[in-house]
Every structure is written in structure tokens, then in C-alpha cells.
Amino acid sequence: MEHLSGPAPTGLFRLSAALRYFMGLRFEIVAEDTTTGARAGLLHTPHGIVETPVFMPVGTVGTVKGMTQAQLEDLGVQVLLANTYHLYLRPGHEIIRELGGLHRFMGWPHPILTDSGGFQVMSLKSLGRVTEDGVWFKSHLDGSSHFFSPERAVEVQLALGADIIMTLDECVEYPSSREALHRAVKLTGRWASRAKEKLSAISFQPSASEGAGGWGLGAREEQSAAGIKQKAVRNKTGGSVAENREVLLPSPQSPAPALFGIVQGGVDKDLRRESAEGLLELDFEGYAVGGLSVGEPKAEMYEVAEYTAKLLPHNRPRYLMGVGTPEDLVECVARGIDMFDCVMPTRNARNGCAFTSQGKVIIKNARYARDESPLDPACECPVCRRYSRSYIRHLLVAGEMLGAILTTQHNLHFYVDTMRKMRQSLFFGAFAEFHSRVRARP
Amino acid sequence: MEHLSGPAPTGLFRLSAALRYFMGLRFEIVAEDTTTGARAGLLHTPHGIVETPVFMPVGTVGTVKGMTQAQLEDLGVQVLLANTYHLYLRPGHEIIRELGGLHRFMGWPHPILTDSGGFQVMSLKSLGRVTEDGVWFKSHLDGSSHFFSPERAVEVQLALGADIIMTLDECVEYPSSREALHRAVKLTGRWASRAKEKLSAISFQPSASEGAGGWGLGAREEQSAAGIKQKAVRNKTGGSVAENREVLLPSPQSPAPALFGIVQGGVDKDLRRESAEGLLELDFEGYAVGGLSVGEPKAEMYEVAEYTAKLLPHNRPRYLMGVGTPEDLVECVARGIDMFDCVMPTRNARNGCAFTSQGKVIIKNARYARDESPLDPACECPVCRRYSRSYIRHLLVAGEMLGAILTTQHNLHFYVDTMRKMRQSLFFGAFAEFHSRVRARP
Numbered sequence: 001m002e003h004l005s006g007p008a009p010t011g012l013f014r015l016s017a018a019l020r021y022f023m024g025l026r027f028e029i030v031a032e033d034t035t036t037g038a039r040a041g042l043l044h045t046p047h048g049i050v051e052t053p054v055f056m057p058v059g060t061v062g063t064v065k066g067m068t069q070a071q072l073e074d075l076g077v078q079v080l081l082a083n084t085y086h087l088y089l090r091p092g093h094e095i096i097r098e099l100g101g102l103h104r105f106m107g108w109p110h111p112i113l114t115d116s117g118g119f120q121v122m123s124l125k126s127l128g129r130v131t132e133d134g135v136w137f138k139s140h141l142d143g144s145s146h147f148f149s150p151e152r153a154v155e156v157q158l159a160l161g162a163d164i165i166m167t168l169d170e171c172v173e174y175p176s177s178r179e180a181l182h183r184a185v186k187l188t189g190r191w192a193s194r195a196k197e198k199l200s201a202i203s204f205q206p207s208a209s210e211g212a213g214g215w216g217l218g219a220r221e222e223q224s225a226a227g228i229k230q231k232a233v234r235n236k237t238g239g240s241v242a243e244n245r246e247v248l249l250p251s252p253q254s255p256a257p258a259l260f261g262i263v264q265g266g267v268d269k270d271l272r273r274e275s276a277e278g279l280l281e282l283d284f285e286g287y288a289v290g291g292l293s294v295g296e297p298k299a300e301m302y303e304v305a306e307y308t309a310k311l312l313p314h315n316r317p318r319y320l321m322g323v324g325t326p327e328d329l330v331e332c333v334a335r336g337i338d339m340f341d342c343v344m345p346t347r348n349a350r351n352g353c354a355f356t357s358q359g360k361v362i363i364k365n366a367r368y369a370r371d372e373s374p375l376d377p378a379c380e381c382p383v384c385r386r387y388s389r390s391y392i393r394h395l396l397v398a399g400e401m402l403g404a405i406l407t408t409q410h411n412l413h414f415y416v417d418t419m420r421k422m423r424q425s426l427f428f429g430a431f432a433e434f435h436s437r438v439r440a441r442p
Numbered sequence: 443m444e445h446l447s448g449p450a451p452t453g454l455f456r457l458s459a460a461l462r463y464f465m466g467l468r469f470e471i472v473a474e475d476t477t478t479g480a481r482a483g484l485l486h487t488p489h490g491i492v493e494t495p496v497f498m499p500v501g502t503v504g505t506v507k508g509m510t511q512a513q514l515e516d517l518g519v520q521v522l523l524a525n526t527y528h529l530y531l532r533p534g535h536e537i538i539r540e541l542g543g544l545h546r547f548m549g550w551p552h553p554i555l556t557d558s559g560g561f562q563v564m565s566l567k568s569l570g571r572v573t574e575d576g577v578w579f580k581s582h583l584d585g586s587s588h589f590f591s592p593e594r595a596v597e598v599q600l601a602l603g604a605d606i607i608m609t610l611d612e613c614v615e616y617p618s619s620r621e622a623l624h625r626a627v628k629l630t631g632r633w634a635s636r637a638k639e640k641l642s643a644i645s646f647q648p649s650a651s652e653g654a655g656g657w658g659l660g661a662r663e664e665q666s667a668a669g670i671k672q673k674a675v676r677n678k679t680g681g682s683v684a685e686n687r688e689v690l691l692p693s694p695q696s697p698a699p700a701l702f703g704i705v706q707g708g709v710d711k712d713l714r715r716e717s718a719e720g721l722l723e724l725d726f727e728g729y730a731v732g733g734l735s736v737g738e739p740k741a742e743m744y745e746v747a748e749y750t751a752k753l754l755p756h757n758r759p760r761y762l763m764g765v766g767t768p769e770d771l772v773e774c775v776a777r778g779i780d781m782f783d784c785v786m787p788t789r790n791a792r793n794g795c796a797f798t799s800q801g802k803v804i805i806k807n808a809r810y811a812r813d814e815s816p817l818d819p820a821c822e823c824p825v826c827r828r829y830s831r832s833y834i835r836h837l838l839v840a841g842e843m844l845g846a847i848l849t850t851q852h853n854l855h856f857y858v859d860t861m862r863k864m865r866q867s868l869f870f871g872a873f874a875e876f877h878s879r880v881r882a883r884p
Binding site: 063065066068091100106369372382386387390391395398401402404405406 | 824832
């Protein structure tokens with residue numbers, strides 16, 4: 001596979017779209033901060049372009065709790081995360097594959113990233129046993145036993161048809177002994193290699209084996225070219241490969257997903273380095289930093305995120321899993337991270353916690369019973385334009401769905417808007433100023 | 443108060459808006475079916491014009507469960523019903539009054555009708571005791587004791603600031619003895635008289651005492667004229683009346699609501715006639731048919747609705763409370779009803795029942811697990827354009843909010859669209875055809 005080997009383009013000026021497609025670029029950096037590790041980029045996926053730094057709302061079972069897909073679009077959400085573990089158990093990845101993949105199933109024609117399921121099976125107390133081969137776990141729904149190998153995790157994610165898929169990794173709890181961490185780093189490395197091998201063995205559209213992997217194209221070009229490409233595949237490959245693809249993918253035209261490796265190693269820098277170096281040899285299309293935000297002190301999280309980001313290739317997207325608060329996002333973008341996901345804006349919303357420019361607002365508090373101001377007076381989201389704290393408090397106290405819906409909508413707006421402002425500040429050379437403004441928040 | 447005493451204008455042609463305002467019209471009939479009692483009208487309220495026949499979604503505690511106000515607007519919902527009993531208990535009508543009334547509180551600048559609370563206190567098993575003076579009841583939230591008199595019910599509804607308010611009535615269960623029904627009819631009549639007297643004693647803007655009652659004006663004119671009118675009130679009325687108004691209304695500029703009387707009498711036609719005649723003497727701005735759809739056979743409900751509608755003035759809106767299925771709406775419009783409310787489209791949605799052109803779809807049924815078709819293949823609502831039965835089934839099975847949200851959105855669209863089509867058929871002289879098409883549904 002070809003990758004851009006020279007220095008990434010920086011600043012406001014970019015290569016033309018045509019040239020980029022020709023070069024098979026997946027991730028292009030379009031602006032960089034001069035004093036921190038922050039950068040703005042464009043991530044080209046089969047279902048559209050994602051502007052980074054980006055926050056991915058969590059749609060665990062194929063829905064961001066309480067939001068319609070139209071509301072997510074209106075908020076400017078560009079990419080969703082869905083949980084492989086949950087979808088595998090219900091409704092089942094095979095059903096989703098039969099129905100044309102997750103995009104079609106959930107009516108979301110934009111980019112989707114699926115995790116490998118590893119974090120869930122190891123954190124939902126459903127863990128049976130980790131072996132060299134994979135992990136046994138029990139369903140939280142009916143207690144039934146299941147097995148995920150690195151290969152199986154790829155297969156399930158292919159059935160879902162996400163744009164970005166993750167390798168199965170071993171997640172250990174915090175704190176863990178150096179020995180346990182080291183074992184997890186080594187196992188995660190071997191599993192990453194097996195996942196990569198599994199994906200490489202599948203024949204996607206010719207562009208995949210030619211280096212573009214379907215990733216240089218927007219969704220529209222992809223679709224219109226599908227007929228022609230499919231013919232080419234039939235001429236080039238044997239029946240067995242086509243069959244293989246048919247069993248695994250939502251449709252024979254499904255483009256190749258990007259596979260991201262996950263760096264583990266807890267807060268041990270040597271182990272982080274060992275983990276990263278092993279993955280770099282395998283050459284992934286992006287790299288995630290896993291095993292952070294699991295209980296370690298925040299300063300350590302920032303330090304390890306920064307240390308790990310610097311180990312990763314400049315021209316590949318870097319994804320910090322499960323992080324975090326709005327402040328975390330800014331701090332970690334400054335440390336070189338491009339992608340985030342977290343349940344915080346949505347889960348906290350359902351518990352009545354709003355993120356605002358003035359800090360968190362615990363909206364059920366009695367002091368808001370007669371408060372006519374919006375959740376955040378500085379906010380221009382549809383919720384803050386229309387509804388008062390008193391109304392939203394009333395809804396949450398009464399247990400009305402709309403309370404969770406409105407607070408979720410506002411919180412997601414706050415997150416998406418924070419990313420948008422960060423990105424703009426990078427274009428205008430004002431990231432440092434934005435950074436210090438966020439730090440000065442109450 | 444002045445009312446239009448001549449025959450109501452019928453057919454496609456209407457008086458100009460300016461002329462109507464001058465005449466102080468509240469309800470104008472703009473088309474009538476030649477063979478049934480069906481008619482299309484315009485109901486002018488301080489917060490805008492409502493096209494009848496109309497279905498009012500139920501927003502019990504100031505929210506239509508699962509819907510944002512923007513989604514309701516997009517569906518074409520013109521008027522909401524809110525429950526006085528629930529809002530009185532939580533957050534409390536005084537808080538809503540202080541915050542500028544229910545429209546402002548819930549971010550809904552369109553018409554609102556509030557019930558009197560009578561039905562809830564007598565059906566939520568919270569009933570203590572009905573006396574000549576009013577009804578004692580216990581809160582379903584904390585068991586505390588409360589008392590609603592006809593006057594108190596008006597006061598609470600004035601604090602909420604709805605466009606249409608209802609008189610307190612005695613609702614008896616089905617079946618009841620003729621004696622119990624008769625007693626309820628008589629008490630409801632006396633309470634209606636007291637409610638009317640209570641409202642008449644309040645000095646609203648001058649237009650009220652001049653006959654227009656604020657009702658001939660759209661919300662915009664109302665607002666821009668408010669300053670001038672308020673001055674006029676101060677000149678005409680004493681300080682004590684102004685004080686009275688200040689205590690009762692969301693703002694001194696609050697327009698007079700329309701008060702509807704409620705006809706009771708169960709399925710006994712003589713009692714219905716007695717009840718209606720008593721109310722007609724009091725001259726209400728609209729009349730409701732209460733005490734139906736409480737367990738009586740459907741044929742009897744239709745018959746009594748028709749019989750009662752014929753007793754009511756041609757030029758006043760007729761509101762059938764708590765009805766019903768989409769088929770009920772069509773049958774009862776044919777029998778002369780203009781307004782409806784019912785929890786059915788929203789409550790059934792949360793239980794996974796979708797109303798469609800092919801009848802009810804119980805969407806959790808296993809047969810829909812792989813069904814890629816929309817809830818209703820003949821439907822053009824945002825839900826049917828985007829989502830499949832399989833996805834919505836998955837959401838409902840997984841207990842995800844979005845399952846209830848999408849099914850509610852679809853069901854409300856189905857109801858609103860049914861009313862819209864009925865209205866159009868009335869304009870084009872095709873009501874009979876529409877009527878028989880609905881009757882032929884599975």
C-alpha cells in the first residue's frame with residue numbers, strides 16, 4: 001500500500017482534491033499549531049470527509065441515546081462511534097449485514113467507527129477468560145457464552161460495515177502491575193498483527209489492493225463507480241474470494257474499512273513505546289491510544305497521551321479512546337490527538353448535567369426552578385435559543401424524555417462546537433489563545 | 443359579549459381577514475360537507491389560527507412525550523393540550539405564571555388548550571370527595587390533599603395562560619346509573635355557570651369587554667398592540683381590578699382565554715339534551731362533549747357524539763374529548779365534531795404500536811426483525827423516509843428512547859395528516875370519498 005512519505009502539507013493551503021485522490025491520501029493535515037502538537041486535518045472515508053480534530057458521539061446500539069439522526073446532522077456531527085459488542089449481541093451483526101450494513105440499518109449515511117468490542121467484554125464484568133487465541137465472555141443480556149478472536153472481531157466489524165474498525169486489544173484495569181501491563185501490550189501486539197492479516201486476506205474492490213482502499217473517494221463517487229469496479233473484481237479474482245466477501249460484507253460493493261491499531265501500556269512510558277513500535281511495524285491507517293481515562297490522575301493521562309502521540313506517525317490520525325471532558329479535548333488536541341469519543345456529553349445529559357461555557361450546570365438543582373435563562377447564556381444551540389433552565393429542570397424532575405433529549409442536544413452541541421472552534425483557531429493561528437481561554441474557565 | 447348571530451359563512455370563500463377582525467369572529471366555518479355534519483373551520487386564538495377539524499396532541503406536563511417543540515412544528519401540529527391537574531401539582535401553576543405562562547415556559551408560541559383537571563382528579567384514583575363546592579383530591583406525587591372548585595380551576599388555567607380553557611365538570615365512570623349521570627349533569631351545569639361568572643369578573647384587555655376578547659387577533663398583532671391597550675385598561679379600570687389581574691395572569695397583557703363548557707350525560711340522550719341546553723343558556727365560546735370514550739360500545743359513542751353535536755350552535759367549535767383512533771376522528775368529523783385530543787398516538791407509540799394506512803403495526807413483533815420497509819410504505823413522514831421497521835423494532839426491543847421518539851413522530855404525523863386530508867377533502871367536496879376510503883381500511 002502506498003502512503004504519503006514526505007512531510008504532510010501544513011497551513012491553509014491544500015493540494016487539490018483530484019491530486020489527493022490520485023495520491024491515495026487518507027488523512028491530510030491542513031493546519032498545525034506552531035507551539036503545541038495541535039493540528040487540523042481531513043479524514044477521507046467512504047462515507048464522507050471528517051474534519052479533525054473531531055469528537056465522535058457514542059451510539060452504543062446504533063443510536064445516540066435520545067437523538068434522531070437528523071438532529072445529529074443539524075448539530076454538525078460528522079462521525080459516530082458504535083459498539084461492536086452491543087450490536088453483535090443485539091440485533092446481531094448478521095442481521096445488520098443482511099440489511100445492508102450499519103449505515104443503512106440506522107439511517108446514517110455518514111462515517112461510522114466501530115470499536116472491537118474488547119473494552120466492553122473486559123469491563124462489563126462479562127469476562128470469562130483471556131487466552132492467546134482471544135477472549136471468552138458472557139452476554140449481559142442472557143448470560144450466553146461468546147468468543148471474540150482478533151479475526152472474529154474483524155469479521156463482525158466487516159459485517160457492520162463501518163468506515164473505521166479497531167483491532168481487538170486486551171484492556172487491563174487501573175492500576176495494574178507492570179507485568180500485567182506488559183503481558184497485555186505483547187498480546188495486543190500479536191492480536192493487532194492477526195487482525196491486520198485477516199483484513200488483508202479479504203479482497204475488496206480493486207482500489208483496495210491498488211492502495212486507495214476506497215478511502216480516497218467520497219461516498220457518491222464510490223457508489224457511481226461500484227458497478228464498474230465489481231466487474232473488474234470478477235475478472236481478477238476467483239469465485240472463492242468473491243464468496244468470502246459475500247459472507248463477510250454487507251454487499252459486494254462494500255469498500256475496505258480503515259483498520260486502526262491500539263497502543264496500550266497504561267501509564268508506563270516504556271511500555272507505551274514498546275506497544276507503539278510494534279504497531280508501527282504493522283503500518284496501520286490510524287492509531288488509537290487505549291487504556292487511558294480509566295482512573296489514573298488527569299495529569300498522568302495528559303502526559304501519557306502526549307508521549308504516545310509523539311511516537312506515532314505525523315501523517316496518520318491519532319485517536320484517544322474514551323476521553324473526555326471539554327477541557328480534556330482541548331488539552332489533548334494540544335498534545336497531538338485528532339479524534340475522541342466519550343459517553344460523557346450524552347450520559348451526563350441524561351443525569352441532568354449540562355456542559356456550559358461557565359462550567360457544569362447541575363440542572364435539577366432547586367436554584368434553577370425559576371431560572372429563565374438558557375442552559376448556557378453564551379450558547380446558540382437550538383435548545384438554548386428556545387428553552388429555559390426552569391423548563392428543562394421541570395422535565396428532568398418529572399422524568400420526561402424531553403429533559404434528557406434537550407440536555408443531550410445541548411451537550412453534543414457544546415462538544416461539537418468546541419471542536420469547531422479549536423479547528424478554526426488552528427486555521428487562524430489562534431490555538432494558543434483558545435487554549436488559554438478554555439483553561440481560564442470556571 | 444357580542445357574537446356573530448347570522449348564519450356562519452360556508453364554502454370556499456371567506457371574508458377578508460381585516461373584516462373578520464372587525465367583526466370579532468372567533469370561529470368561522472369555511473367549508474361544509476353536503477351530506478354529513480363535517481365542516482372545516484378557522485379558530486382564531488391569541489396565539490394564532492387553528493385549522494379545523496384538528497387533532498390536539500397531549501402534552502400532559504408541558505411536553506408531548508419524546509417530541510421537541512420544533513419537531514411538533516415540523517409535523518404541522520397547530521395546537522397542544524396540556525393537563526391542568528399535572529401542571530398544578532408540578533412544577534405548580536404559580537411558577538409557570540411567574541415565568542410568563544405556559545407558552546413561554548415550554549417554548550411553544552402557538553395555541554394551547556388546557557383541560558380543567560376534572561377528568562384527572564376523578565380518574566387517577568386520587569379522588570377524595572365531590573361536593574357542591576368542588577372536588578377534593580390527593581396528589582399522585584406525594585398524597586397531599588388539594589381542592590378544585592370551578593373558580594379555582596379557572597384561576598389555575600388563567601395562571602397557565604392557555605388560549606382555550608375548560609370548565610370543571612363532574613366525570614362519572616361508565617357504566618353509571620341514570621341517577622348518578624343526572625346528578626353529574628346538574629352539578630356540571632352549576633359549575634359551568636360559576637366558571638363563567640368567575641371569568642367574567644376578571645377585567646382583561648379592553649378588547650375583551652368590547653367583545654373581541656383578544657381572540658380576533660393573531661399573536662403578532664396582539665403583541666404589538668399590547669402597550670397601547672394596557673394604557674387604555676389603566677384609564678378605564680380601577681387599581682383593584684389591575685391587582686386582581688396581576689395576581690391571576692402571567693402578565694397584565696395576557697389576553698382573555700376562550701371558555702368552553704362541557705356537555706355530560708353519558709349515553710343517555712335526554713340527559714345530553716338537558717346538559718347541552720343548560721350550557722347554551724350560558725353562551726360559551728365553544729362546547730365540548732365529555733364523558734365519551736370511557737368504555738361504552740363504539741356505535742353508541744358515535745351515535746351520542748352525533749346527537750350531541752346537533753344540539754350545539756352551528757357557529758361554535760365542538761370538541762370531543764379523549765377521542766380516539768384515526769377511524770374515530772373521521773367518523774366523528776362526519777358527525778359534526780371539530781376538535782379532538784387523545785393520548786393514543788403518543789402512548790401507543792411508546793408501547794410499539796404504529797398507526798398506518800394498512801392498520802396498526804405492532805412493531806416489536808419478531809416478523810419485523812428483518813423488515814426493511816418503513817412503518818407505513820404509503821407514508822411520507824421524516825421517520826418513514828429514513829428508517830426501517832427492523833431498525834425501529836431493534837430500538838424498541840433494546841428499550842432505546844429513539845424507538846419511542848420515532849414511533850411517536852410517525853403516529854402524530856399520521857393523525858395530523860389524517861386531519862389535513864379530511865380538511866382538504868371538505869374543500870374539494872370529496873369528504874364522502876375520503877370517508878369511505880378510511881372505512882375500507884384493514
